[in-house]
Amino acid sequence: MYISKLVIKNYRTFNDFKIVLKPLTLIIGENNIGKSNLLDSIGLIFGQDVSYHKRRVLEVSDFNYKEILRFKRQVLDFNIPAGDIIYPEILIECTLIGWDEDQESVVGDWYSNVNFTEATLTYRFATGSKFNREEDVQHQRNFITKFIKEHTQELYDKLLESAKLDLINFPISKYFYTIYGGGDSSSTANIYHLNQMKFELLDALRDACTELVASHNSRLLFRILNSKEEEKYQDLKGQLVGLQQAINDNATLQEIKNGISVQLDKISLATDETSNLVDLIFSLPDVSDLLKKISLIYGDNPIKIERNGTGRNNLLFISLVLSYVEDITRGHSSYFRVVGLEEPESHLHPNLQDHLAHNIESLIKVDGKKDFRKDIQLLITSHSTHITTKIDFENTVVLYRDGDKIESHYVLDGFSEKALGKKQIKYLNKYLDAVNANIFYSRKIILVEGISEKLLVPIFFERNMGHSTEKSSCCVINVNGLAFSYFLEIIKNGFFQKCLVLTDRDTDTKTKERADNLAAKYDDVDQIQVSITADSTFEKDLINANAKGKGRDILLAVLKDVRPNAGKSYISALGENPIDTAGFFALIEDYKSEFAYSLMLNLADSDPLTDGFVIPDYITKGLNFFS
Structure with a gap:
């Protein structure tokens, strides 16, 4: 299964945007074109981490800026009836296809075509049903009228448009999100089924050094180690059973223990019936506590992660996540997982970039076959021409600006399937270095x-x-x-x-x-x-x-x-x-x-x-x- 089509409306840089996606898609384009925003939009539906649950409640800055301006200009234009003013809404729609039998049990409530070959999930961020839009517009206009009365029409007319627009409040507190399936906004997606889908994002500003040490529940290495069943680590606790006797036999620890008892004797009340003897006891840690003491080392002469170069740690970090994604035996495996990999070239020299890109397709393919796995979809964004030229152009889509809109174009779209088209594609694959x-x-x-x-x-x-x-x-x-x-x-x-x-x-x-x-x-x-x-x-x-x-x-x-x-x-x-x-x-x-x-x-x-x-x-x- 994979997301075959993504529709984004009024979210950040996107106003009305559509893109076709593939099991492996390389998304390229200039800076600030919206590659990261595209991945974040998918996370609003499929992200199951706490951070994504919080992100689903959006801010004003998450709305397309031009859409906010349009709304405020309409409010300022008293000639437009209050009931005709359109409040901006954010819509993210993902179309899923190609599922297997197990996955069909999850998406079965979200069918969106008569052949039951497509399912859709939609994230919508809009005003609540009880919110009175006309009343809100009238309140805003009353405020403008009062402002003009207090400061004079002449002063108001001299204000820059930006200052006038700032007088209008955007009612973000009245907005709520819903996630629904099948194109029916009244059919809220079942949380249990939604939780069977995951989104993993390796963002461009990742802190590889921190994530490679399992010191906290949120660290990547801990999450990977903890994804296995606890019984798999039971033998580790067995190695610690004899530690209490070793503590009792250690002379230095006994000296410290006796010193504490002496001082406690001095400051305790004479009538205190409580014994002033203290002891040192070793509490056998839980499996999760043991895992938090683990960190990765790497190389023929292994050293701490903190001493590695950023390039080496970045490569190790990517490998760690992809190994986690590939592992279908983990205890909390999901039916479908989307992986967003931003700028894998970070801190890697050109030769390593070439090598990584050349082998990245094999990470999500069925062993020994050309077919992509159905439980993983990999979306990569990059600014690296080395990455661009090593991944098949069939899977490469460019985001670009066409006037005020952002559009998408697959590099090989439109080429003929006849001899001339094949010749042209062969040339481009060779010459687009x-x-x-x-x-x-x-x-x-x-x-x-x-x-x-x-x-x-x-x-x-x-x-x-x-x-x-x-x-x-x-x-x-x-x-x-x-x-x-x-x-x-x-x-x-x-x-x-x-x-x-x-x-x-x-x-x-x-x-x-x-x-x-x-x-x-x-x-x-x-x-x-x-x-x-x-x-x-x-x-x-x-x-x-x-x-x-x-x-x-x-x-x-x-x-x-x-x-x-x-x-x-x-x-x-x-x-x-x-x-x-x-x-x-x-x-x-x-x-x-x-x-x-x-x-x-x-x-x-x-x-x-x-x-x-x-x-x-x-x-x-x-x-x-x-x-």
């Missing part, structure tokens, strides 16, 4: 043909936009040739981020129509702009744009650096004339990357306001696509 996977963490994408553009376009971008590509959340991807369409299909199929293609015209070659055909193919996709050189190649457009003036001086200086002897001869023969594009290009044709690198260093050290270097027109027009 730890560098190029950066497109899924960016809001703007620039695709270029080769290393020369990869080096120079970020410089041109900064000169054109006034800030770096990183500040604009823009990535520059070198497709190493002409494989633009493989990447553009991702954009076209639903990952609606703006994408600029900078490509050569390739005049007088067999592929001279390629660029125009590419532009025509994606002309109807608003998120894609194909910009083509005026001349045959990027370098020639660069030379043409700077054949005269100060730009000419920069190109000649770079030529002299890249081709010391040939460049010196060319410059001498050129004199004061404009640069001859064909002759100059002939000198750098076999040295394009060296030329681009030298030019990049030159431009990085010069002032764009005074150096006179001209960016080729097709690049300038292309960058304006992002404006």
